[in-house]
Amino acid sequence: MRNILAIAGKELRAYFHSPIAYLVMAVYSVLCGFFFYSFTATYVVQSLRMQAMGGMGAPPMTLNDYVIRPLFEGVLSVVLLLLIPLITMRLYAEEKRSGTIELLLTSPLTDLEIILGKFLGALLLYAAMVVITFGYVSTLFIYGNPDAKPLLAQALGLFLFGSALLALGMWISTFTKNQIIAAVVSFAVFLLFYVFDWVTAYSSGTLGKVFSYLAFTTHFDTFAKGVIDLRDLVYYLSVIVLGIFLTARSVEALKGRV
Amino acid sequence: MIEVENLTKRYGPTLAVSNISFNVQEGEILGFLGPNGAGKTTTMRIITGFLSASSGRVRVSGFDVAEQPLEVKKRIGYLPENPPVYPDMTVNEYLAFVGRIKGVPRSDLKKRIGEVSEKCAVANVANRQIGKLSKGYRQRVGLAQALMVNPDVLILDEPTAGLDPKQIIETRELIKGLAGHHTVILSTHILPEVSRTCQRVVVINQGKVVAVGAPDELTARLQGYGTVLVSAEGPAPEIIGKLQSVPGVNLVEPREAAESRVTLEVHVEKERDVRAELARAVVESGWKLFELKTSGMSLEDIFLKLTTHDLSEGKPAPENPPVQQDAAPAEN
Incomplete structure (x- = not known):
């Protein structure tokens, strides 16, 4: 555990000693802030219009459905497509380029300790981004009274979702010395998994079901609704474990053991 | 270890x-x-x-x-x-x-x-x-x-x-x-x-x-003989003759000659120091001795010898490297 923390600490320091952490968090704050502002403004305008029309038996518009949920779904795409690759691209690529991978792999650490340490370091940076999201959401509690319970599921969903991508991004980063390549490939893979459920639109058979199951987004829906479904939990945890396992295989291959 | x-x-x-x-x-x-x-x-x-x-x-x-x-x-x-x-x-x-x-x-x-x-x-x-x-x-x-x-x-x-x-x-x-x-x-x-x-x-x-x-061991082993460089002033053929007669000397070869001064490469038996005798031989004959020094085969020479040829010319790969001596005797 001490070893894992030493590596995690080193990764975290590297993020904050370079512009990456600040850039990622700044971009995230701006995009997330814009989403939040837009959804809130739309909500305000529409709910005023509803009020003006007298309601007429329609179900009341809630902050949860009209602001928080779209925010989480919107944030997802931003995180997914852009920022996670920026976080994971350096994890192994940079060590390979600078030769420090030789230091890590010749130190008395197991490969798994190194991998988990790196994953944990990236995860902590990502956790800061989840906290930013809640910074925006918490302002709703000052001016309105949204339902707090679904937030727990939404937070967990966002966290697991990002963790799964971090694990896969880390794996992709083991293949190259070039961080740009790692980022671009991760971006492409994530995008593909993001749009996999489009397949259901034209293929309703087994294939459609399989692709829909594989898609990252399918499993986020229930979390976004504020529900924790064991199946989705299992899905994300499986992807995380798979990413870590593949990283371990790939590091093993670096040593010429395959 | x-x-x-x-x-x-x-x-x-x-x-x-x-x-x-x-x-x-x-x-x-x-x-x-x-x-x-x-x-x-x-x-x-x-x-x-x-x-x-x-x-x-x-x-x-x-x-x-x-x-x-x-x-x-x-x-x-x-x-x-x-x-x-x-x-x-x-x-x-x-x-x-x-x-x-x-x-x-x-x-x-x-x-x-x-x-x-x-x-x-x-x-x-x-x-x-x-x-x-x-x-x-x-x-x-x-x-x-x-x-x-x-x-x-x-x-x-x-x-x-x-x-x-x-x-x-x-x-x-x-x-x-x-x-x-x-x-x-x-x-x-x-x-x-x-x-x-x-x-x-x-x-x-x-x-x-x-x-x-060991570095010196390699030098000695690969060379098979020692070399002393002698630089003297006098008639070259006579100097060569005189040095040939010193006990322990195998061969004397002129390396360079400029005006009356010659530099000779004296090959001597391995592990035998004949420098004093060589000096005496020159001086007693009335010639001027300018320089006298042993010239070991440098590590560069050995390295080149070991890494540039012999290996490819039908010599079997060493089976037991630590004790083998895989180099041709020095040719000169």
Whole structure:
């Protein structure tokens, strides 16, 4: 555990000693802030219009459905497509380029300790981004009274979702010395998994079901609704474990053991 | 201390290291000599556990690298060819990180950083970012890193590459000072380095060990005779005749002649010092003696001899490298 923390600490320091952490968090704050502002403004305008029309038996518009949920779904795409690759691209690529991978792999650490340490370091940076999201959401509690319970599921969903991508991004980063390549490939893979459920639109058979199951987004829906479904939990945890396992295989291959 | 047995490493169809065996005794400095691409780095990386061998085995302090890598890694300090430093860390931060991942107890960390910084002369840049240091400093930070755990075994891949002459001398002195406390393997393609720092040399070429021995031993063994250079003023044929008659001299060859002065190459029997007799022979005959010196075959010559020919000309690959003498007698 001490070893894992030493590596995690080193990764975290590297993020904050370079512009990456600040850039990622700044971009995230701006995009997330814009989403939040837009959804809130739309909500305000529409709910005023509803009020003006007298309601007429329609179900009341809630902050949860009209602001928080779209925010989480919107944030997802931003995180997914852009920022996670920026976080994971350096994890192994940079060590390979600078030769420090030789230091890590010749130190008395197991490969798994190194991998988990790196994953944990990236995860902590990502956790800061989840906290930013809640910074925006918490302002709703000052001016309105949204339902707090679904937030727990939404937070967990966002966290697991990002963790799964971090694990896969880390794996992709083991293949190259070039961080740009790692980022671009991760971006492409994530995008593909993001749009996999489009397949259901034209293929309703087994294939459609399989692709829909594989898609990252399918499993986020229930979390976004504020529900924790064991199946989705299992899905994300499986992807995380798979990413870590593949990283371990790939590091093993670096040593010429395959 | 280090036993390498029949080590082979393939990268796909390429054979990087082929059936290498050698041992390193405790406290010894072993030079690993060979042209670029000979397989030095690959062999060192296998010893450190960074790469795995295709076949063969490596034991460090009795632990097999493939079976108990962590035990081996605890005992090895390794400086790769490019010092594995993080440019955005300060020297102190870096050494602290290395100490933590190498298992230096927290309470000793500060003391240990102070010791290695002192030893490697990086204490004065302790709080500077490594990325802003010169190549020489970075190399020494790399060396400090390798020493952090006070390892039994030090593996240094071209430790003086890229340094200026003054730094090279300092680094050599530093490495020499490590002998006894640590077992050291250092690789290089720079020959004087070997003769100045190492007690024993393994010469490697195209993935094979071509010679093993102490630097002087190699010289003597490969040469078969000693050479003395004599520079004198007088009639060349007579001088040659006179020197031929000195007991212990096998052959006298003129090397250069300028006006009345000649320089002669006197081949003498191995392990026999006839310099005094040669001097007397010249002076007693009334000629002027200008210079007289032994000229050993330089390590450069040996190296070239070992690595440029013979191997390809039908000579069988050495089966048992540490005792074989795989070189043609010197031709002259």
